[in-house]
Amino acid sequence: MMEKGKVLYVTGNEAVVEGAIAAGCRFYAGYPITPSSEIAEEMSKRLPAVGGMYVQGEDELASINMIVGASMAGAKAMTATSGPGYSLMQEGIGLAVATETPVVIVDVMRAGPSTGIASKAWQGDLMQARFGSHSDYEIIALYASSVQEAFDLTVEAFNLAETYMSPVVLLSDGVLARMRERLYVKGQDELVIVNRKKPTESPENYLPYKRGDDYIPTIANFGDGYAVLKDSLTHDERGYYYERPDIQAKFVLGVTEKIRRNASKIYRWQEEYTEDAEVLFVASGVMGRIASVMVREARQEGKKWGVFRPISIWPFPEDALRRAARNASKVITIEMSVGKLVYPVKWTLRDGQEVSVLPWLSYEAPSPDDLLNLLEVKA
Amino acid sequence: MEITVQHPLERYIRSEKMPTTWCPGCGIGTVVQSFLKAIDELGLDPKDLVMISGIGCTGRVPHYLKFDGAHVLHGRAIPVALGVKLANPKLKVVVWGGDGDIASIGGNHLIHAARRNADLTVIMINNFIYGLTGGQVAPTTPKETVTYTSPYNPDSKPFDVIKLVAAAGATYVARWSTAYPVLLKESIKKALNHRGFSFIEVISQCPEIFGRINGFKEPYDLYLKIKKVGQIRRGISPFEAKYDWNEEISLGEFVNREEPTYLEQLEEIKKKARGEKA
Numbered sequence: 001m002m003e004k005g006k007v008l009y010v011t012g013n014e015a016v017v018e019g020a021i022a023a024g025c026r027f028y029a030g031y032p033i034t035p036s037s038e039i040a041e042e043m044s045k046r047l048p049a050v051g052g053m054y055v056q057g058e059d060e061l062a063s064i065n066m067i068v069g070a071s072m073a074g075a076k077a078m079t080a081t082s083g084p085g086y087s088l089m090q091e092g093i094g095l096a097v098a099t100e101t102p103v104v105i106v107d108v109m110r111a112g113p114s115t116g117i118a119s120k121a122w123q124g125d126l127m128q129a130r131f132g133s134h135s136d137y138e139i140i141a142l143y144a145s146s147v148q149e150a151f152d153l154t155v156e157a158f159n160l161a162e163t164y165m166s167p168v169v170l171l172s173d174g175v176l177a178r179m180r181e182r183l184y185v186k187g188q189d190e191l192v193i194v195n196r197k198k199p200t201e202s203p204e205n206y207l208p209y210k211r212g213d214d215y216i217p218t219i220a221n222f223g224d225g226y227a228v229l230k231d232s233l234t235h236d237e238r239g240y241y242y243e244r245p246d247i248q249a250k251f252v253l254g255v256t257e258k259i260r261r262n263a264s265k266i267y268r269w270q271e272e273y274t275e276d277a278e279v280l281f282v283a284s285g286v287m288g289r290i291a292s293v294m295v296r297e298a299r300q301e302g303k304k305w306g307v308f309r310p311i312s313i314w315p316f317p318e319d320a321l322r323r324a325a326r327n328a329s330k331v332i333t334i335e336m337s338v339g340k341l342v343y344p345v346k347w348t349l350r351d352g353q354e355v356s357v358l359p360w361l362s363y364e365a366p367s368p369d370d371l372l373n374l375l376e377v378k379a
Numbered sequence: 380m381e382i383t384v385q386h387p388l389e390r391y392i393r394s395e396k397m398p399t400t401w402c403p404g405c406g407i408g409t410v411v412q413s414f415l416k417a418i419d420e421l422g423l424d425p426k427d428l429v430m431i432s433g434i435g436c437t438g439r440v441p442h443y444l445k446f447d448g449a450h451v452l453h454g455r456a457i458p459v460a461l462g463v464k465l466a467n468p469k470l471k472v473v474v475w476g477g478d479g480d481i482a483s484i485g486g487n488h489l490i491h492a493a494r495r496n497a498d499l500t501v502i503m504i505n506n507f508i509y510g511l512t513g514g515q516v517a518p519t520t521p522k523e524t525v526t527y528t529s530p531y532n533p534d535s536k537p538f539d540v541i542k543l544v545a546a547a548g549a550t551y552v553a554r555w556s557t558a559y560p561v562l563l564k565e566s567i568k569k570a571l572n573h574r575g576f577s578f579i580e581v582i583s584q585c586p587e588i589f590g591r592i593n594g595f596k597e598p599y600d601l602y603l604k605i606k607k608v609g610q611i612r613r614g615i616s617p618f619e620a621k622y623d624w625n626e627e628i629s630l631g632e633f634v635n636r637e638e639p640t641y642l643e644q645l646e647e648i649k650k651k652a653r654g655e656k657a
């Protein structure tokens with residue numbers, strides 16, 4: 001039976017579950033941690049009913065590795081975590097990168113460092129999402145700002161994972177996790193669902209890690225009859241480990257270039273009033289939403305302000321930001337952190353353009369007026 | 380005249396990956412041979428087999444076997460394997476690992492897989508030492524021996540891993556040594572046909588590192604020690620088994636019973652979630 005569209009009034013965490021099930025996720029493993037636990041709870045209820053499986057891992061190491069295994073055997077698989085749990089998962093994310101196994105990891109960002117404040121939001125993990133696992137790699141990370149977007153981006157996260165044979169991080173935060181809003185759950189006929197490509201060659205001629213023009217390998221699932229080897233060690237096109245400089249170089253270029261070369265297809269952002277903006281605010285997730293209200297109000301007072309909200313934090317939408325900031329003499333990131341987004345913004349913009357950060361160091365979401373006050377104090 | 384001799388188990392081997400990285404005299408090859416004979420005698424379809432391993436000398440096993448396989452992170456073979464099995468229950472999933480991989484860094488996964496009666500076969504090759512990294516102390520290193528990080532002997536007593544997994548609820552538990560490849564093969568056959576979690580520890584020789592540091596000049600000397608210390612005991616509980624370097628390391632089948640497997644339990648949950656009668 002084809003699922004029809006429906007309207008719900010739910011939290012960000014519940015929207016992630018709706019999105020995952022709509023995208024075809026049928027395997028979930030996770031370890032409880034606030035403020036992500038409702039995703040696990042909802043999954044434990046919903047997944048078995050649609051023929052899927054829910055496992056509460058013995059820890060986050062188990063959970064991330066279980067979803068990698070499930071995906072190696074063909075399932076669309078997901079985990080959700082927060083703060084300390086996300087740190088524990090980093091080695092496993094590297095495994096998904098190296099073996100080119102599509103998985104979705106939801107990181108509901110909370111206040112830290114370390115255990116911090118469990119139930120409160122923060123925006124401190126943007127760099128960890130990009131660089132958290134060791135050595136060279138690229139990753140896709142999307143950051144939702146509303147309940148609707150949490151649903152939409154969860155579906156996209158699975159689609160991108162399946163397309164690029166890569167782990168995809170979906171960022172959320174302690175505010176969005178528990179915020180309740182209207183959600184339109186798209187029906188199956190309204191959704192675009194991507195499933196990973198399957199090899200068409202005979203097993204004798206098949207090279208699992210060979211890259212086509214788009215740089216993306218076509219990797220058989222376990223059980224498909226290809227005797228495929230998926231290795232965390234540096235490997236060649238057959239998936240075989242050899243200690244050789246050319247194979248190491250190709251391996252690293254493979255897992256990085258497949259994202260870099262396709263970045264323009266992955267970039268997602270939203271911008272308002274950027275054509276003539278003299279001051280450009282850059283903010284993501286919940287802060288992006290508040291910044292946009294602040295800018296709209298300022299426009300009514302004649303201020304030439306604009307706002308840019310990166311949705312794909314990684315790859316960072318560099319060209320779009322450059323365009324949006326072309327007339328801006330000042331670029332200010334607004335963050336619930338001492339500053340993370342400010343780094344890719346600085347890397348992106350031309351020398352001489354003033355880039356600074358407006359840190360909102362409270363875990364309660366600010367009002368647009370709070371931000372204005374903070375700006376005045378700073379100015 | 381050129382004579383080519385084909386190995387009788389060649390069809391299960393990635394010949395292009397030969398030679399292996401294992402040192403001359405290493406016991407891992409013996410265990411792999413017993414395993415391949417077991418699947419051959421059972422007539423299992425190679426397409427249904429998946430080998431999962433962590434990092435270590437034993438971790439290299441999937442490199443050489445022509446089945447689906449993954450060589451994953453140190454300690455994480457069991458959760459990866461469980462994910463594979465749950466996503467495609469028709470596959471027979473076998474975990475290969477060293478004693479460090481399985482019982483130290485991966486110890487938490489081991490006990491929980493046993494508790495769940497996870498539908499996996501775990502083959503742990505215990506060479507008393509960290510082989511791949513060059514000879515550091517393992518949680519299985521006997522007090523009477525030395526390694527490069529326990530030059531004054533280990534600071535604490537070793538794990539007897541079969542007791543650990545038995546206490547955690549494993550439903551098939553056996554220990555053999557490289558001195559008994561045929562008994563090992565028969566045990567592997569049982570493990571592969573077992574419903575739920577099966578665990579086989581194989582006491583094995585690491586002549587190049589463990590042997591040399593402990594004064595065993597030739598691989599054969601260490602092999603003889605392993606042969607001598609391994610005593611087959613039938614009908615004893617795992618808690619009566621010994622793990623004593625001087626006296627006895629008990630071998631045999633210690634647990635073999637039927638209980639609902641993890642997959643079966645998850646299927647029950649699916650029925651409940653769909654409102655069907657269990």
Ligand SMILES: Cc1ncc(C[n+]2csc(CCOP(=O)(O)OP(=O)(O)O)c2C)c(N)n1
Nearest residue numbers: 434435436437453477478479480509510511
């Ligand atoms: C997280 C992590 N820590 C440490 C290592 C280094 N390391 C690789 S193998 C190994 C231990 C190998 O010993 P064992 O598991 O007993 O297997 P063996 O080589 O003896 O077969 C260690 C410590 C690693 N690869 N990853």
